Amino acid sequence: MQPIIRVEKLGKRYAIGRRENFVTIRDMVASAALAPIRALRRLGNRSEDRGTENFWALKNVSFEVAPGEVLGVIGRNGAGKSTLLKILSRITEPTAGRIELHGRVGSLLEVGTGFHQELTGRENIFLSGAIMGMRRAEIIRKFDEIVAFAEIDDFIDTPVKRYSSGMYVRLGFAVAAHLDPEILLVDEVLAVGDIAFQKKCLGKMGEVARGGRTVLFVSHNMAAIEALCTRCVMLSGGALAASGDPMTVMARYVAEGAAPDTGAADLAAHPGRRPGDTPTMTRVELRSGDEKPSGAIRLGDPMEIRVSYRATRPLRPVLGSVIKTSYGAPVFCVSDRFCSQLAECAPLAEATIICRIERLMLIPGTYSIDLWLGDATGDFDVIFDAIGFEVLPSDLTGTGRLPPPNLGAVFCEASWSIDDR
Amino acid sequence: MKALRHEIMESPMTTEEAPPNAETPPCGAAASAAGSAIGAPRVPTLVIEGGKALRGFDFRDLWAHRDLLYFLAWRDVKVRYKQTAMGVAWVILQPLLTMAIFTVLFGRLAKVPSDGEPYPIFVFAGLLPWTYFNQAVTTASNSLVGNAALITKVYFPRLVIPAAAVCAGLVDFAISASIMFLMAFHYGMPFGASLLLIPPLMALTALFALCVGMWMSALNVKYRDVRYALPFLLQIWMYLTPIIYPLKFIPERWRWLLALNPLSGMIQAFRAAVFGRAIDWSGLGLACAMTAVFLIAAGWSFRRMERQFADIV
Numbered sequence: 001m002q003p004i005i006r007v008e009k010l011g012k013r014y015a016i017g018r019r020e021n022f023v024t025i026r027d028m029v030a031s032a033a034l035a036p037i038r039a040l041r042r043l044g045n046r047s048e049d050r051g052t053e054n055f056w057a058l059k060n061v062s063f064e065v066a067p068g069e070v071l072g073v074i075g076r077n078g079a080g081k082s083t084l085l086k087i088l089s090r091i092t093e094p095t096a097g098r099i100e101l102h103g104r105v106g107s108l109l110e111v112g113t114g115f116h117q118e119l120t121g122r123e124n125i126f127l128s129g130a131i132m133g134m135r136r137a138e139i140i141r142k143f144d145e146i147v148a149f150a151e152i153d154d155f156i157d158t159p160v161k162r163y164s165s166g167m168y169v170r171l172g173f174a175v176a177a178h179l180d181p182e183i184l185l186v187d188e189v190l191a192v193g194d195i196a197f198q199k200k201c202l203g204k205m206g207e208v209a210r211g212g213r214t215v216l217f218v219s220h221n222m223a224a225i226e227a228l229c230t231r232c233v234m235l236s237g238g239a240l241a242a243s244g245d246p247m248t249v250m251a252r253y254v255a256e257g258a259a260p261d262t263g264a265a266d267l268a269a270h271p272g273r274r275p276g277d278t279p280t281m282t283r284v285e286l287r288s289g290d291e292k293p294s295g296a297i298r299l300g301d302p303m304e305i306r307v308s309y310r311a312t313r314p315l316r317p318v319l320g321s322v323i324k325t326s327y328g329a330p331v332f333c334v335s336d337r338f339c340s341q342l343a344e345c346a347p348l349a350e351a352t353i354i355c356r357i358e359r360l361m362l363i364p365g366t367y368s369i370d371l372w373l374g375d376a377t378g379d380f381d382v383i384f385d386a387i388g389f390e391v392l393p394s395d396l397t398g399t400g401r402l403p404p405p406n407l408g409a410v411f412c413e414a415s416w417s418i419d420d421r
Numbered sequence: 422m423k424a425l426r427h428e429i430m431e432s433p434m435t436t437e438e439a440p441p442n443a444e445t446p447p448c449g450a451a452a453s454a455a456g457s458a459i460g461a462p463r464v465p466t467l468v469i470e471g472g473k474a475l476r477g478f479d480f481r482d483l484w485a486h487r488d489l490l491y492f493l494a495w496r497d498v499k500v501r502y503k504q505t506a507m508g509v510a511w512v513i514l515q516p517l518l519t520m521a522i523f524t525v526l527f528g529r530l531a532k533v534p535s536d537g538e539p540y541p542i543f544v545f546a547g548l549l550p551w552t553y554f555n556q557a558v559t560t561a562s563n564s565l566v567g568n569a570a571l572i573t574k575v576y577f578p579r580l581v582i583p584a585a586a587v588c589a590g591l592v593d594f595a596i597s598a599s600i601m602f603l604m605a606f607h608y609g610m611p612f613g614a615s616l617l618l619i620p621p622l623m624a625l626t627a628l629f630a631l632c633v634g635m636w637m638s639a640l641n642v643k644y645r646d647v648r649y650a651l652p653f654l655l656q657i658w659m660y661l662t663p664i665i666y667p668l669k670f671i672p673e674r675w676r677w678l679l680a681l682n683p684l685s686g687m688i689q690a691f692r693a694a695v696f697g698r699a700i701d702w703s704g705l706g707l708a709c710a711m712t713a714v715f716l717i718a719a720g721w722s723f724r725r726m727e728r729q730f731a732d733i734v
Contacts, residue, residue, distance in 0.1 A: 011471060014732065087469065090576035092731040094471035101467040109574045116496055118503045123496075130492040131575055 002102070003064035004183060004214050005088070010097035012058040012083050012238075055275060057083040059238045061097070067182075070215040072229035072246055074253050076272045076384045079235040081218045082187065085109060088216065089185050103182025103214070106132065110187070112172030117161040121152055121171055124160055128175045142178045149204075150174035177204045184208060184215045202227065225250065237271050263287070263295035265387040267307075267371075272384040280381040281373050283308040286389050297360055298394040299402070299411060305334075305355040309373055309381075314347035319355060320372035320379075326365065326388075331409045335372070343376075361411045363403060364393040478720060483578050493585035497560070498592045512593045513600055516552050520545045527665045536667045538696060542604050546695045547664035547688050549594065549601055550623065554630050554684060555655050557590040561634025562651055565642050569734040579727050583635040587627055594623065605695070613697035622691050629683055629712045636719040639726040642734050662688055683708040683715070 058080040065071050075081050086092045088099065089107035114131035115124045125146055129139040147156055150171040152163075160168055186205065205228055209215050219225055225232060225246055232246040234253050242249045263286040273279065285293040287304040297303050305321055320335030334355055336342050342353070371386040372379045393402055396411065403411070502508045520541055527533040528540030535543035561583040565572065568582050598619075605612070641647035662684045663670070671679055679685045686701070686708030693700045 086731065090467075090469065091573060093728045094469065096471040098471065099467075099469040101469070105467070105576075107575060113574050114571055116500060118500050119496065123499070127492050127496055130489045131571060131577065133486075133575075133577065134488075136488045136491070 002067075003100075004067040004069075004102045005065040005216070006100040007064070007088075008062050008098045010058055010061040010084070010087065010099065011056060011095050012080075012087060012092070013095040014055045014057055056238050057275075058087070058094075058235075061235070061238075061240050063233055063240060063243060065214055065216065067214055068209075068212045069231055070209045070217060070229045072225040072232040072249075073216060073218045073235065074225060074232060074250065075235035075241075078273075078275045078384075080238040081235055083238075084235065085185050085187055085216070085218055101183060104133075105183045105185065106176070106179040106181030107185040108173075108176045108179075108187065109185070110172075111169050111176070112160075113176070115160055115168070115172060118159055120159050121147075121150075121156045121163070124171070125175055128172070129178075132176060132179055133181075134179065146171075146174045146178050149177065173201055173204075177201075177208075182213060184213060186215060186217045186219075188219050263293035263387075263389065267383060267386060270383050270386060272370075272386060274382040274384070277382055278380045280309045280311050281307055281371060281383060281386075282310050284369075284371060284387050286387065295388070296390045296392050298392045299362060299364060300359050300394050300396045303357045303360040303389075305357075305369065306352050307355075307371060307373065308350075308352040310350045312349070314349045315375045316342060316345055316347050317351065317353050318342070318374050318376065318379075319353045321355065322370040322372075323362070324368045324370065324385075325409050326368065328368075329409075331362065331367070337374075360391065361413075362391045363405050363409050363411050364391045365405050365409070366390050367409075476724070478580065478724065479578070483580065486577050486581050489577055490581050490585055490588065493581060494588040497586060497589035501589070509596065512596045516545065516548050516597050517600065519548055519552070523548070523665050533666050534670060536669070536692075536696075539608055542601070542608055542610070543667075543692070544665055545601055545604060546692045547662075549597060550626050550688055550691050551659060551662065551664050551684070552597070553590050553594040553623070554626055555659070556593065557587045557627065557630035558634045558637065558655065559651065560590065561586040561630065562637035562641050562647055564634075565638040565730065566645070566648075566734065572734055573731050579730055580635060580723065583638045584631060587631045587634055590630070591623070591627060601695070610695075611697055615694045615697045615700075618694040618700070619691065622687060622694060625709065625712060626684075626687050626691075628716065629687070629708075632712065632715040632719040635723045639723045639730075642726065642730055658682075658684070661685075664688060680704055680707055681711075683711040 061080070061084065073081050073084065083092075085107065086109075087094045088101070089105060089109065091107075091109075112124075112128065114128045116127060119127065125143065126136070126139055130136065134142075147153055150167070150173075152167050152171055155163065155167060160171070163171070184205075202224060205215060205217070209228065209230075215228070217225065217228060229246045232244065232249040233240060234242040234249050242252045265284050267273075267281040267283055268279065285304075285306040286295060286297065287306065288294050288297045288301050305319075307319055307321075309317060318336050320333060320337055322333045323331050325331060334357065336353075336355075366388055367390075368385045368388045371381075371383045373381040396402075396413070502511060505511065507514070523544045524541045528535065528544065533540075564582045564586040565579065571577075571582075572579065602612075637647050637651060661679070661682055663679065668676065668679065668685070668689055686704035686706075690700050690705045690708075692698075
């Protein structure tokens with residue numbers, strides 16, 4: 001069948017040095033004055049400097065989407081997902097490549113696009129609708145439907161600044177949901193709002209998909225991707241890393257960057273590093289009591305996260321790590337930012353930070369760790385999904401039974417008794 | 422980069438809008454089924470290409486967004502005097518107070534001539550289009566930065582934003598124009614057919630305000646200096662325009678310099694239309710020609726900078 005979206009060798013380059021919010025003429029004069037010094041310095045280490053000036057957020061990405069397909073796009077932070085959406089929705093122009101879109105495109109990159117705080121719900125429906133590409137007659141025709149979907153009938157003539165955040169989000173999504181494009185581009189807007197509303201959004205998107213429309217859905221929420229998408233592509237470092245049925249691609253996503261069996265990962269050139277950060281962390285190791293790294297830790301056993309770093313100057317390191325499920329949902333965070341146990345240590349340019357968790361209370365399954373390294377002033381090296389690990393079952397309950405993973409990732413010990421008075 | 426552009430220039434398909442399925446020769450039932458799935462036959466195929474050469478405005482796209490222009494202008498009007506105690510009264514008070522100050526300073530103390538009209542209405546008839554121009558340019562130049570949240574989240578032709586700001590100012594103009602007619606009535610001025618020239622003259626002024634506004638708004642995205650420099654520039658511009666003084670006040674040999682300022686011709690003509698005097702058609706013609714030139718220059722400049730808006734705003 002003729003594809004409705006065809007992307008060929010798409011590329012987007014950003015000049016990192018020019019990504020500050022704005023420049024003034026004074027900055028330009030200063031920069032022009034310093035240019036000769038910079039040029040001299042560049043002669044010294046030519047290759048390094050060149051590499052940091054340009055950054056390809058997307059490079060040589062090609063794929064096709066058939067009409068009626070719901071394509072999931074996954075990838076780590078900085079993999080180029082948002083850039084891809086921005087190019088497809090014509091917010092920014094690509095540097096290279098070509099895209100064909102055969103149909104009206106609607107994009108849902110945030111909820112409540114164009115809302116003005118001072119205007120009423122009614123006025124904002126018209127404003128936001130027009131901004132998203134609806135004609136006035138079309139908005140009038142769909143007005144009642146939008147109000148009903150948002151469940152805000154009584155507040156339709158109240159300025160949206162008096163809305164609760166839930167009402168605001170509902171109204172914003174309601175307008176976007178009635179856009180009726182042939183191609184719908186959706187960013188992770190489903191992350192907002194309460195559970196009931198998320199369900200409603202997912203339901204509406206499923207309806208849109210079943211109605212034969214084409215949806216491109218970018219998300220970290222693997223459960224949503226699994227529920228909605230017929231196909232999935234994975235971006236990594238701005239390139240297309242995998243494409244196929246959602247289960248296969250998601251398995252690949254979980255596996256990549258994480259090495260569950262070894263319990264150690266080299267971080268010097270890790271794909272999950274946030275662009276623009278100063279690479280400082282060199283290695284991460286997970287241990288469970290003994291001297292050798294281990295990627296499989298039993299429920300209730302100790303876990304050590306050992307992160308080695310090398311900095312250009314001595315510093316008092318602050319390490320944070322977020323433990324996430326394989327679907328990307330954070331379970332807990334351990335960070336010395338909040339404990340300051342290392343605040344008094346001697347500054348070191350090179351060391352290994354050890355974070356020890358006495359009892360790892362996670363339901364068996366695969367997990368992933370984000371690492372944040374910085375000092376008292378802030379974080380300067382962040383690696384998403386730096387390493388993965390597996391939690392093995394253990395008989396903490398004494399019955400051999402454990403709660404299933406779909407009821408939560410944390411195992412909590414409790415004691416039971418009955419009050420029969 | 423250069424090689425790529427070259428390759429694209431040679432490719433047969435460089436137009437952005439093409440009729441549906443123009444790229445694909447229909448091949449039996451499958452193709453037509455795809456066509457119907459795509460929807461109404463007027464749904465165009467959109468081609469986005471990287472590194473392509475600069476092209477002019479897509480007027481069809483602009484026309485398709487005319488409702489957006491209306492709603493954005495309507496929003497600006499609606500929101501401007503929200504949470505002010507005096508509300509719309511400001512629209513009338515601003516030019517009235519300026520007129521009072523100028524009448525005392527220039528009309529009474531400095532004894533600036535006024536072409537035989539009473540000085541208050543003489544200066545008001547000049548201030549009216551100027552206040553509009555001043556306000557339209559100021560709001561338009563801050564409009565892209567002020568709507569950064571829209572620019573980074575949704576596509577529409579960016580020109581709509583400064584254009585809406587320029588249109589919104591016309592509402593204020595209409596309100597304060599009614600004050601001028603009250604004054605004209607008070608001074609016993611005749612209401613002639615020349616008043617019919619006011620709408621086309623204001624359209625011309627709006628077009629010129631759009632030129633300056635869109636150019637400044639695009640510059641403002643990259644250089645926030647515009648916000649600080651523009652008020653001074655506009656103030657100097659006002660004194661270089663025959664608003665508080667008549668054109669005759671300027672020595673003959675310097676008048677050609679004043680004619681280079683399109684606003685000079687527009688405001689002269691506006692005044693002539695209000696007072697029912699002969700219009701200096703050559704001055705107005707020059708203003709039209711210069712507006713056309715500025716429009717092309719500003720349009721080109723805007724298109725060039727437009728591609729970066731979402732990345733740097």
